Amino acid sequence: EQAGAAARIADDLPLFRAARPAAGGGSAAAGGSSPVERALAEINPDELTPKEALDALYRLRALREEDDGES
Secondary structure, three states, rough: OOOHHHHHHHHHHHHHHHOOOOOOOOOOOOOOOOHHHHHHHOOOOOOHHHHHHHHHHHHHHHHHHHHHOOO
């Protein structure tokens, strides 16, 4: 119940409303999730050391650059 209340409050805040993707938009509608989104979904930040977290950021950045180059 508290989670629902928090979601309703977040929906009322313009900052959070603007940050949410529109239904049917984004890369998921264009043929699935991107390599960056898939890699990000596999990361568990609570289990990473600071060095592993930094390495993960660099991997995500490289994937994004590769993905941008293919467009």
